[in-house]
Amino acid sequence: MYDVAIVEDEELERRALRTILSNKIDGINIVGEARNGVEAMDLINNNAIDLILVDINIPKPNGLEIIQSLRQKNMKTKVVILTAYDYFEIMQKAIHLKADSFLLKPVKTDELLGVVNACLGDLGASRTHNEIADQIWTLLEQRAYRECLSLVRKHLEAIYARKGEAPRQAILDFSDELLALSDKRKVEMPDDLLGQIANLRKERLDARSRNRIHGLFCQIVDALFQMTEEHFGRSPERMQNVLNYIERNLNKEITLEDAANCASVSPCYFSRLFKKTMGDTFVAYVKQRRIHHAKEMLEGSDLPIMNIALDLSFNDINYFAKVFKKEVGVTPSEYRRQCRA
Structure with a gap:
């Protein structure tokens, strides 16, 4: 109403x-x-x-x-x-x-109805932007990064799908709502991102700019996530939970996104924080932990090297041998012989 x-x-x-x-x-x-x-x-x-x-x-x-x-x-x-x-x-x-x-x-009656209906349509879109912004904040509080990106993507798709309606104003209105959200929650956007958002008003914003617009809104979500999750970096318990998750899942494919999801933060922020905290990249750390476990299994068991490789999610034994030699200095077979000499 x-x-x-x-x-x-x-x-x-x-x-x-x-x-x-x-x-x-x-x-x-x-x-x-x-x-x-x-x-x-x-x-x-x-x-x-x-x-x-x-x-x-x-x-x-x-x-x-x-x-x-x-x-x-x-x-x-x-x-x-x-x-x-x-x-x-x-x-x-x-x-x-x-x-x-x-x-x-x-x-004239028809002109009045046309103008009023157009205004009500704009109000409906504005309310939708506001509701989406509120949902985004709820997801931010829940640390639901993937769901947040999905919500933004679907809303942008809905904007571009409106028949007979230019997407430009709706995109500008949506960006205004997200900026208002950041102001309301006292989240400071990076200057370069604010500059990109300001430049939207100088552009056509038609279907040809669709992918770039989607990328920009993803950056906005990233910025909101990063600014609201800074406390994660001051929580050793949460990082330890991630390390425990890695140890439990060395026998599976572990992606950066999986670990970030475990930590309830964005992959971009998690990647930077992990490197800062652990002194190495996430991928390098997981590789090192797998090789560490491989060394223990080579020392303390008679399992075939192929089985050890598969148990640690190396599907290619040649790749496993190459990685092992790079990390340890010798092949898995040579390492086992040295341990038992």
Whole structure:
């Protein structure tokens, strides 16, 4: 349900607007009407208005002053200006105040319905962006990185899939919601990323930029994750949990993504933190632990070398022998002979 206000000093016009909107458009609630600027100010100060229809020439304060006050209170309110005059100066001021549309009086029913429905459609998209941003924050708190990226990808796909609708404004609105989210949660975005987001307003943002836009939003998610998970680096217990996970799964394929998921952080952040904490890359560390276990098995068992390789997730015995020699200095067979000499 969207709350709509009508500001019009002529009673017949005001009544006609109310009747048309109430009878022809579902999902709206006329929260109030105003005959002059004073009543209009009272209306916007006491209601969270989604859409307002304003006659420019109402008694003081006039329509433009009302819009200016409204913008200071709630920038997301949709504004439709009603005017009997097609004055360029008025239009210019209204555009500066981010009016959404203009209707010349006397207002035609089909034009009114078209403009209002378009505004309601924008409001619906805006609410969707806001809801998605809230869901993203919930996933951030749950450390659900993959789900977060999936949510962003699906939302961008939905934006590009809307028929007859240019994706540019929806993308800009979505980026604004994510920036508002970071401000609200006191998460500071990197300057280079803020620069890329700002540059979006200078671009066409059509289907050809789809992949790049997706990449940029993934970077935004990464930044949000990194800034909200800094405490992980100060938690030795959580890193130890990851190391324990690696030890338990040396007989399986272990990816960086698997370990990051175990730690409930993003792969990008986990990779940097692991190197900083352990002094080596994740891949190198896993390889070293496998070779360490291979040495123990070569020393303390009679298992065939092929079986040892397979037990430690080396599917190619030649590759295992190559890695082993690089790490230890001798082949697995030579190492076993040396241990038993």
